[in-house]
Amino acid sequence: MTNIQEVARVAGVSTATVSRFLSGQTVRSGEAIQNAVRTLGYSPSVVARSLKSGRHGAIGVIVPDITNPFFAALVKGINHEVRASGYQVILGNSDEDAPQEEALLAALTQRTDGIIIAPLVEGDLSLVRLEKSRTPVVLVDRDITFATRFDRVLVDNLSGSRQAVEHLAALGHRAIAHIGGPLGSTPGRARHEGFVAAMERLGLPVRQDLIRISDFREEGGRDSMRDLWNQPDRPTAVFIANNLMTIGALNALHVLGARIPHDISVVGFDDVALAELLDPPLTVIRRPDIEQGAASARLLLSRLEQDFEPDASLSQSHRITLPVQLVVRGSTSAPAHREREQE
Amino acid sequence: MTNIQEVARVAGVSTATVSRFLSGQTVRSGEAIQNAVRTLGYSPSVVARSLKSGRHGAIGVIVPDITNPFFAALVKGINHEVRASGYQVILGNSDEDAPQEEALLAALTQRTDGIIIAPLVEGDLSLVRLEKSRTPVVLVDRDITFATRFDRVLVDNLSGSRQAVEHLAALGHRAIAHIGGPLGSTPGRARHEGFVAAMERLGLPVRQDLIRISDFREEGGRDSMRDLWNQPDRPTAVFIANNLMTIGALNALHVLGARIPHDISVVGFDDVALAELLDPPLTVIRRPDIEQGAASARLLLSRLEQDFEPDASLSQSHRITLPVQLVVRGSTSAPAHREREQE
DNA sequence: TCGATTACTGTAATCGATTACAGACAGAGG
DNA sequence: CCTCTGTCTGTAATCGATTACAGTAATCGA
Numbered sequence: 001m002t003n004i005q006e007v008a009r010v011a012g013v014s015t016a017t018v019s020r021f022l023s024g025q026t027v028r029s030g031e032a033i034q035n036a037v038r039t040l041g042y043s044p045s046v047v048a049r050s051l052k053s054g055r056h057g058a059i060g061v062i063v064p065d066i067t068n069p070f071f072a073a074l075v076k077g078i079n080h081e082v083r084a085s086g087y088q089v090i091l092g093n094s095d096e097d098a099p100q101e102e103a104l105l106a107a108l109t110q111r112t113d114g115i116i117i118a119p120l121v122e123g124d125l126s127l128v129r130l131e132k133s134r135t136p137v138v139l140v141d142r143d144i145t146f147a148t149r150f151d152r153v154l155v156d157n158l159s160g161s162r163q164a165v166e167h168l169a170a171l172g173h174r175a176i177a178h179i180g181g182p183l184g185s186t187p188g189r190a191r192h193e194g195f196v197a198a199m200e201r202l203g204l205p206v207r208q209d210l211i212r213i214s215d216f217r218e219e220g221g222r223d224s225m226r227d228l229w230n231q232p233d234r235p236t237a238v239f240i241a242n243n244l245m246t247i248g249a250l251n252a253l254h255v256l257g258a259r260i261p262h263d264i265s266v267v268g269f270d271d272v273a274l275a276e277l278l279d280p281p282l283t284v285i286r287r288p289d290i291e292q293g294a295a296s297a298r299l300l301l302s303r304l305e306q307d308f309e310p311d312a313s314l315s316q317s318h319r320i321t322l323p324v325q326l327v328v329r330g331s332t333s334a335p336a337h338r339e340r341e342q343e
Numbered sequence: 344m345t346n347i348q349e350v351a352r353v354a355g356v357s358t359a360t361v362s363r364f365l366s367g368q369t370v371r372s373g374e375a376i377q378n379a380v381r382t383l384g385y386s387p388s389v390v391a392r393s394l395k396s397g398r399h400g401a402i403g404v405i406v407p408d409i410t411n412p413f414f415a416a417l418v419k420g421i422n423h424e425v426r427a428s429g430y431q432v433i434l435g436n437s438d439e440d441a442p443q444e445e446a447l448l449a450a451l452t453q454r455t456d457g458i459i460i461a462p463l464v465e466g467d468l469s470l471v472r473l474e475k476s477r478t479p480v481v482l483v484d485r486d487i488t489f490a491t492r493f494d495r496v497l498v499d500n501l502s503g504s505r506q507a508v509e510h511l512a513a514l515g516h517r518a519i520a521h522i523g524g525p526l527g528s529t530p531g532r533a534r535h536e537g538f539v540a541a542m543e544r545l546g547l548p549v550r551q552d553l554i555r556i557s558d559f560r561e562e563g564g565r566d567s568m569r570d571l572w573n574q575p576d577r578p579t580a581v582f583i584a585n586n587l588m589t590i591g592a593l594n595a596l597h598v599l600g601a602r603i604p605h606d607i608s609v610v611g612f613d614d615v616a617l618a619e620l621l622d623p624p625l626t627v628i629r630r631p632d633i634e635q636g637a638a639s640a641r642l643l644l645s646r647l648e649q650d651f652e653p654d655a656s657l658s659q660s661h662r663i664t665l666p667v668q669l670v671v672r673g674s675t676s677a678p679a680h681r682e683r684e685q686e
Numbered sequence: 687t688c689g690a691t692t693a694c695t696g697t698a699a700t701c702g703a704t705t706a707c708a709g710a711c712a713g714a715g716g
Numbered sequence: 717c718c719t720c721t722g723t724c725t726g727t728a729a730t731c732g733a734t735t736a737c738a739g740t741a742a743t744c745g746a
Contacts, residue, residue: 003702014726019704028724046453047399048702051390051731058454066434067419069616072410079409079436083443088450091409091434093422100426107431110389111401111454250620272617273412277593279622346732357696362734371694391732394701 002040010036058088059300060108062117064096070243070270070289071118074140077293078116085301087113094120102126109135114300116140122184136303138296143186143319151303151318153296157187160285160324161194161239162201164267167283167326168237169202172334173265177210177235179224179245188216191241191269210235214245221245225252229264236264236335243270246282261333271327280330287324295320345383353379401431402643403451405460407439413586413613413632414461417483420636421459428644430456437463445469452478457643459483465527479646481639486529486662494646494661496639500530503628503667504537504582505544507610510626510669511580512545515677516608520553520578522567522588531559534584534612553578557588564588568595572607579607579678586613589625604676614670623673630667638663 008015011032021027022037022044036042050056061078063071075091082089090112094101101120108115114136119127122144130137131147138151168176178195181188192213199206212227214220221240225248228235240246246268253260260266260280271286299318306315351358354375364370365380365387379385393399404421406414418434425432433455437444444463451458457479462470465487473480474490481494511519521538524531535556542549555570557563564583568591571578583589589611596603603609603623614629642661 001702004704005702015703016705016726016728017724020725023704026724043449043453045394045702046450047390047394048731049704051388051394051702051733052704054731056390065419066409066422067412067415069410069412072415075436076408076410076438079438083438088447088454089435091436092432093418093434095419095422095426104431106386107389110386111431247617247620250617254620274590274593274615274617274621277590277597277622278617278620344732347734348732358733359696359698359735360694363695366734369694388732391701392734394703394732395734397701 001045002042004042004044007033007036007040007042010040056111056113057086058090058112059297059304060090060092060104060112060115060117062092062094062101062104062108062115062119064094064101064118064120066091066093068244069273073289074118074293074296077290077295078297079293080290081294081297082301087301087304096120098124105130109133114138114304116296116300118142122186136300138300138303140292140296141187143190149317151296151299152320153292153299154186154319154321155287155292155324156321157190157324158194158197160269160287160326161191162198163324163326164239164269164285165195165198165202165204167328168239168265168267168332169204171237171265171332173237174204175207175210175233175235175237176204177228177238178212179221179228179238179240179249180211180213181216181241181245183213185216187269188213188241195239209233216242216245218244218248218251221248222252223248225249226256229253229256229258234264237266237332238264239267239269241269243268243272246270246284247272250278250282260331262336265332265335267326267332275327275329278331283329283332284327285324286327288322292322295322344388345385347385347387350376350379350383350385353383399454399456400429401433401455402640402647403433403435403447403455403458403460405435405437405444405447405451405458405462407437407444407461407463409434409436411587412616416632417461417636417639420633420638421640422636423633424637424640425644430644430647439463441467448473452476457481457647459639459643461485465529479643481643481646483635483639484528484530486533491660494639494642495663496635496642497529497662497664498630498635498667499664500533500667501537501540503612503630503669504534505541506667506669507582507612507628508538508541508545508547510671510675511582511608511610512547514580514608514675516580517547518550518553518576518578518580519547520571520581521555522564522571522581522583522592523554523556524559524584524588526556528559530612531556531584538582552576559585559588561587561591561594564591565595566591568592569599572596572599572601577607580610580675581607582610582612584612586611586615589613589627590615593621593625603674605679608675608678610669610675618670618672621674626672626675627670628667629670631665635665638665 004015004018008018013029017027018033021030021033079089092104094104098120105126116138118140122142131149140153143154180192183189196206212224214224240249258264268284271284275282347358347361351361356372360370361376364373364376422432435447437447441463448469459481461483465485474492483496523535526532539549555567557567583592601607611627614627618625
């Protein structure tokens with residue numbers, strides 16, 4: 001790799017002059033430097049530059065599982081927003097493993113100017129440590145109360161659960177089940193709370209035997225669904241708190257030979273690819289996934305610009321909540337007549 | 344951020360001693376240094392380290408579209424393999440944009456020790472430039488003949504096409520259509536060639552009116568399928584060269600009201616999520632996507648280790664071809680009796 | 687007791703770019 | 717002709733870690 005000394009030598013000037021020319025100042029021997037740069041194929045070392053300046057020209061993104069279409073879409077939104085700004089996006093995949101997430105966090109705080117993360121565990125020590133540093137951080141889908149320094153980009157989980165329950169209730173369902181995510185995580189907790197609140201508001205029974213708290217994974221959804229189905233007093237509808245568990249539940253129902261929506265209506269949180277081509281097409285709560293990424297990126301970028309004028313660093317942390325939307329397809333209908341016996 | 348000087352000062356030794364202690368050498372005041380490191384919360388700057396050493400402890404991965412499940416799986420496989428080695432994975436998404444890919448390549452060659460890439464354009468100038476550098480490179484899905492320095496990890500496209508055609512032919516199809524990818528790309532070219540070769544070997548007519556060369560995207564698949572369907576002399580089966588085009592084609596057939604497999608049998612290349620829950624379940628050529636990522640990572644890592652012993656750098660570039668496998672589900676069957684009229 | 691060996695330590699150069707500082711030089715104004 | 721101003725330039729310090737080199741002290745054997 002050619003370095004700035006080489007360029008200076010060839011152009012017959014000092015390295016300071018080359019550096020100044022490259023940063024846009026007018027110098028006498030600009031043309032000679034230009035030529036030297038071209039013939040040598042010189043481009044400045046980003047490593048040396050960031051050692052001197054402390055800035056990396058990159059932002060870090062940490063997700064638990066890049067094969068989850070939601071996170072892929074999130075990353076796409078981030079990328080799209082960051083592209084014009086000249087920053088690099090460095091993506092880390094923690095594989096849902098807390099130690100690995102911590103390692104990623106440590107590595108990326110050293111290589112980037114700011115981080116977008118959907119942390120696995122909300123009370124994590126590494127987050128506490130992170131808050132003490134002055135790295136700008138945007139949390140996705142996590143409404144952590146103690147971390148007031150962090151910006152947060154959420155979706156309206158409560159509204160999503162309410163829309164799902166109201167839709168099912170309007171169709172005549174009373175025995176509505178819920179497969180939820182971990183209550184230690186914001187989406188798990190909020191969607192569960194939203195479900196319970198909506199049921200109560202509509203005067204429907206909140207039956208603990210129809211609520212399964214699972215893990216946001218496909219296997220968890222499968223097992224919970226099988227479990228619910230094998231109950232003596234089966235639900236006529238189920239609201240499932242994320243995409244992967246919905247897929248698992250659909251698989252379970254398929255294997256069990258259940259007819260959707262005749263035997264059971266299904267509403268999932270998060271749209272899934274091919275939802276329209278499924279048998280039947282899946283009714284879901286859809287969230288603006290790409291937009292959620294874009295909003296996170298905008299927040300982070302604005303904070304990075306802000307960092308240049310340090311007096312503004314007192315500014316409050318932002319908290320954005322994006323709306324979600326019920327998309328009715330074929331997996332929900334009025335309950336079959338079996339429901340009448342129960343009334 | 345505390346630096347090594349600070350640690351040296353607190354421990355009462357020189358920076359050289361601290362550095363030596365941290366790299367595992369035995370020093371007299373190890374305990375004092377240990378304490379200083381702990382109380383100061385010191386961790387060495389990776390930026391300074393890579394400026395000095397020229398190594399970054401990171402590998403770069405560039406994909407055209409992270410929301411394509413194949414690339415997401417590829418990245419997962421890479422991550423999984425790299426995890427133990429202590430390297431970071433830095434992922435770049437070119438969004439199928441050549442200038443952005445080139446910018447990513449330039450940025451990542453500066454920040455990483457080696458690159459795994461599935462380039463957009465095979466004859467790209469930036470690839471030629473890359474070959475002249477001595478950055479280790481692994482190409483995924485691209486069998487570029489001029490770039491002999493690069494390792495390559497491919498799948499057996501020819502075999503995949505053959506398996507698809509033989510399956511359809513065995514069911515009795517003769518009017519088999521093909522929706523292909525760009526012939527300038529290895530997968531597009533090889534799958535098309537494999538299709539033609541298999542048809543000829545079985546004595547089936549290769550009808551140009553049933554071949555559409557498209558772009559590997561969902562819209563391309565949709566348009567091509569609609570086009571094929573609206574022909575006077577429709578095919579009874581179609582083999583589609585990748586996942587996204589298959590999804591597009593399924594959408595088109597859904598909108599057109601075609602019944603699968605009664606009206607038309609469908610085989611896709613690349614498995615798709617939920618394939619089993621589709622109506623009907625989709626028959627596909629499945630490739631080992633995660634394994635393809637893992638193999639790429641192994642190749643790159645071994646080359647990075649090799650770099651320590653420079654005499655071995657003469658070693659040949661590797662070329663790995665992974666097998667693919669036909670997965671028969673419900674979207675293929677014998678052609679309906681309309682076929683008889685044509686015979 | 688002396689020289690040789692071993693085991694450790696500190697000084698200072700180095701990686702490549704940026705930038706504070708001071709010096710050089712031209713042109714303007716008195 | 718002298719001084720002052722403005723514009724450009726080079727020298728050298730700096731970012732934080734690594735490491736060649738030289739030096740010191742302790743230990744061992746003769």
